[in-house]
Amino acid sequence: MKNCICFIGSQLSKQRFLLAMAGAAHGSRQCALTHRYYQQWNWRRTPRGPAGLYTQQLTRRHCQHFSKELLQQESVQRYLEKMIEEYRQVTQRLNNTALTESERRTMSRRQIELSPMATVFQQSQRAVKDLKDVQAIIESAEAGEDTQMLELAKEEQKGIRKLIEALQIKLLQSLVPSDKHDASDVIVEVAAGRTTGGDICQQFTREIFEMYQNFASYKQWAFEVLNYTPAEYGGLHHAAARIAGESVYRHFKYEGGMHRVQRIPEVGLSSRMQRIHTGTMMVIVLPQPDEVDVIIEPKDLRIDTFRSKGAGGQSVNTTDSAVRLVHIPTGITVECQQERSQLQNRETAMRMLRARIYQQLIEKETEQRQSARKLQVGTRSQSERIRTYNFTQDRVTDHRISYVTRDIKEFLSGGELLEELISELLKSAETEALLELVENSRD
Amino acid sequence: MPVQYVIEEWDFRELTLKMRPPVFIPRPETEELVGLVMEELRTRGPAQDSPASLRFLEVGCGSGAVSLSLLHHCPQCHAVAVDRSSEALDLTRENAERLGVLERLQIVQLDVLLDADSVLCQCGSVDFIVSNPPYVFAEDLPLLEPEILWYEDQRSLDGGEGGMDVIKQILCIGTRALKKNGKIFLEVDPRHPLMIQEWLRSQSDHGLEYRETHRDFTGRSRFCVLQKTAPEC
Numbered sequence: 287m288k289n290c291i292c293f294i295g296s297q298l299s300k301q302r303f304l305l306a307m308a309g310a311a312h313g314s315r316q317c318a319l320t321h322r323y324y325q326q327w328n329w330r331r332t333p334r335g336p337a338g339l340y341t342q343q344l345t346r347r348h349c350q351h352f353s354k355e356l357l358q359q360e361s362v363q364r365y366l367e368k369m370i371e372e373y374r375q376v377t378q379r380l381n382n383t384a385l386t387e388s389e390r391r392t393m394s395r396r397q398i399e400l401s402p403m404a405t406v407f408q409q410s411q412r413a414v415k416d417l418k419d420v421q422a423i424i425e426s427a428e429a430g431e432d433t434q435m436l437e438l439a440k441e442e443q444k445g446i447r448k449l450i451e452a453l454q455i456k457l458l459q460s461l462v463p464s465d466k467h468d469a470s471d472v473i474v475e476v477a478a479g480r481t482t483g484g485d486i487c488q489q490f491t492r493e494i495f496e497m498y499q500n501f502a503s504y505k506q507w508a509f510e511v512l513n514y515t516p517a518e519y520g521g522l523h524h525a526a527a528r529i530a531g532e533s534v535y536r537h538f539k540y541e542g543g544m545h546r547v548q549r550i551p552e553v554g555l556s557s558r559m560q561r562i563h564t565g566t567m568m569v570i571v572l573p574q575p576d577e578v579d580v581i582i583e584p585k586d587l588r589i590d591t592f593r594s595k596g597a598g599g600q601s602v603n604t605t606d607s608a609v610r611l612v613h614i615p616t617g618i619t620v621e622c623q624q625e626r627s628q629l630q631n632r633e634t635a636m637r638m639l640r641a642r643i644y645q646q647l648i649e650k651e652t653e654q655r656q657s658a659r660k661l662q663v664g665t666r667s668q669s670e671r672i673r674t675y676n677f678t679q680d681r682v683t684d685h686r687i688s689y690v691t692r693d694i695k696e697f698l699s700g701g702e703l704l705e706e707l708i709s710e711l712l713k714s715a716e717t718e719a720l721l722e723l724v725e726n727s728r729d
Numbered sequence: 730m731p732v733q734y735v736i737e738e739w740d741f742r743e744l745t746l747k748m749r750p751p752v753f754i755p756r757p758e759t760e761e762l763v764g765l766v767m768e769e770l771r772t773r774g775p776a777q778d779s780p781a782s783l784r785f786l787e788v789g790c791g792s793g794a795v796s797l798s799l800l801h802h803c804p805q806c807h808a809v810a811v812d813r814s815s816e817a818l819d820l821t822r823e824n825a826e827r828l829g830v831l832e833r834l835q836i837v838q839l840d841v842l843l844d845a846d847s848v849l850c851q852c853g854s855v856d857f858i859v860s861n862p863p864y865v866f867a868e869d870l871p872l873l874e875p876e877i878l879w880y881e882d883q884r885s886l887d888g889g890e891g892g893m894d895v896i897k898q899i900l901c902i903g904t905r906a907l908k909k910n911g912k913i914f915l916e917v918d919p920r921h922p923l924m925i926q927e928w929l930r931s932q933s934d935h936g937l938e939y940r941e942t943h944r945d946f947t948g949r950s951r952f953c954v955l956q957k958t959a960p961e962c
Binding site for chain 2: 604630632
């Protein structure tokens with residue numbers, strides 16, 4: 287991409303964002319997240335005016351979500367100012383020695399919470415000031431027709447602009463509260479739904495499971511199959527896997543839900559008549575809790591294994607190593623027969639049980655929190671579909687952010703395309719969370 | 730033929746071991762025996778002042794499942810594995826090589842019932858003894874599944890009249906071979922914990938104290954833990 291430099295004065299900085307992202311709403315608090323469009327802009331150089339004003343237009347496959355613009359919104363600005371003010375006050379009061387121990391403790395905790403944001407804010411203020419200085423230099427260099435100076439100043443300006451962008455994104459991220467499970471490992475479960483179209487659900491389930499497997503290796507995470515139950519004709523009935531690595535839950539949390547597929551089945555009457563069928567499959571994502579988060583008493587567990595009559599032990603030889611764990615208080619049942627060693631199966635089942643119990647706990651918590659967020663994890667009703675994969679039109683649509691991407695085959699290979707979708711989802715979620723936070727703080 | 734012999738391997742805890750008739754196939758309960766020992770190592774581990782290597786004795790190693798699991802889990806341990814069957818020892822050696830723990834394993838062919846003194850010479854003083862001895866009551870042997878009787882070594886099952894022959898011998902060895910406070914971990918028949926305690930009461934000067942009985946996953950009393958409390962007898 288060629289990088290044309292934008293010469294716009296600081297008073298027009300707001301407008302710059304608008305030029306760069308056509309059609310964006312400015313000033314109003316309209317949340318443009320409910321509606322997405324698929325855009326293609328071309329690189330163009332439009333000379334305008336004696337100062338050589340060029341407009342910068344970008345070619346992208348999908349629009350970047352308005353994080354910079356978000357920052358320009360009044361409510362967000364006010365919230366930011368409020369936080370900065372609070373930080374200043376806290377710092378001042380901490381320097382004042384006349385404080386009780388508990389007051390000091392709460393103040394320092396608050397300061398620690400706010401300091402990353404304050405640092406980034408200071409950095410961005412400095413960067414904006416530097417930008418102004420550079421622009422002044424550019425203007426004077428132009429007036430004096432000093433081309434060398436002009437070149438240097440332009441370079442510097444480019445660098446500062448990039449820095450400002452990065453800092454603004456960082457600032458937004460520091461405002462958004464992070465999910466406490468973001469860094470955990472996950473257990474992903476997939477299950478085929480029901481359909482009238484032959485075995486498209488089962489085939490699709492297998493493809494999705496493989497997509498996640500490839501994604502895990504693309505991100506260099508460990509992928510461990512806990513359970514794999516194939517269906518006939520090569521499809522997958524249900525399966526479970528454990529994915530371990532850095533920030534796995536953060537990436538996977540929006541994968542949970544119902545995925546819909548539309549394709550022409552390979553066998554049966556419909557394939558001959560080329561009739562499209564719709565099927566669904568369910569993905570459940572469970573964060574893996576640490577041992578301390580979920581305490582399971584041995585007396586609350588019932589372990590079902592192959593149990594022989596008589597004395598057992600040496601007098602019996604069996605290859606049946608299947609284990610079923612029943613957690614009596616909650617009634618959650620977990621089975622595992624993946625390994626040949628019964629102990630391994632038991633450990634795997636315990637892990638899955640722990641994750642499921644934890645998930646129940648979290649869901650109870652989030653139910654109480656009334657939030658209108660679209661990208662809320664976990665409390666979505668089971669029948670809401672989050673994504674549709676249309677094979678005949680070669681299109682994947684995520685309904686929560688109305689995001690469309692082409693090339694299903696590439697998508698199912700679990701590489702860049704999936705990563706892009708996930709990052710878009712994360713951005714939308716962060717924006718929603720931030721706006722909600724800002725809203726709540728106004729009252 | 731048991732599946733494990735057909736495919737010539739089976740898993741034990743996190744290891745995959747080679748299997749060959751007539752060497753005894755590890756049972757799922759024995760996985761828990763290893764777990765018990767590991768738990769013991771874990772709790773006593775930090776308390777030790779020097780991370781000096783621990784030495785343990787396994788009586789009746791069979792395919793080597795117990796010793797190899799422990800050696801694999803604890804890189805500082807050394808083991809002495811004893812069995813009366815040369816086929817069992819060959820298999821143990823093979824599995825040890827595959828797992829890369831052979832240097833820490835000493836393999837001795839001995840029948841503990843006949844030759845207890847040699848055991849003591851060979852292994853010296855050990856920190857603990859672990860064993861899954863033949864514990865099937867002689868009178869119960871004919872009632873076992875035919876598959877077991879035809880393919881697995883009966884000597885690895887037959888514990889004599891009360892199933893206690895080898896167990897008693899291990900306890901005698903423990904009296905002399907264990908360091909102070911050393912423990913013995915045994916897998917036994919559900920009737921044995923009481924029988925063992927009774928037998929200990931009838932004996933004197935053994936210096937052993939019966940510590941605990943643990944249940945297996947089916948709820949049967951399966952594991953006995955004893956400790957040597959008195960010094961050299």
